[in-house]
Amino acid sequence: MKKLEERILHDGNVLGENILKVDSFLTHQVDFSLMKEIGRVFADRFRESGITKVVTIEASGIAPAVYTAEALGVPMIFAKKAKNITMTEGILTAEVYSFTKQVTSTVSIAGKFLSPSDKVLVIDDFLANGQAAKGLVEIIRQAGASVEAIGIVIEKSFQSGRKLLEDDGQRVVSLARIEKFENGKVVFGKADA
Secondary structure, three states, X not given: OHHHHHHHHHHOEEEOOOEEEOOOOOOOOOOHHHHHHHHHHHHHHHHHHOOOEEEEEOOOOHXXXXXXXXXXXXXXXXXXXXXXXXXXXXXXXXXXXXXOOOEEEEEEEEHHHOOOOOEEEEEEEEEOOOHHHHHXXXXXXXXXXXXXXXXXXXXXXXXXXXXXXXXOOOOEEEEEEEEEEEOOEEEEOOOOO
């Protein structure tokens, strides 16, 4: 997605060898017009797939996921990283390692929001090592639902996430694929959408 790539080049900051900071439009402050466009692109790509739910993990995946769900006219569910006192029964969980935070969290979704008849589109902000998406796939499978595809806003193709997910039989579609960081700059590869 050309507009997303341009925004990454303009506002993204490369930190070290493998971190991209995009907090001015995605991971802290949200550019709603860009997220709305991202949602439309994902919706157009998966409109014929019969998607019934869009699933993500809090927090940075929520904005692109909610706009995708809106464009598809289906509910959006986000996995919580901390269980609260109102989540008391039928909870589906998975362990997820965060590459940027370097911590493992138990993420959960109330099982009543997913059913075996659901066709789910997973949306997330980044794909690095694939652990967040893998955890969501695990939760969706626990519910007996099917994962139709995994939509990623920004993929770091030089890391192992895509391979992990594709080896599990998942279809991965990324709007911006970063091939490498070179001298503090982003080098893009060919995106899927």
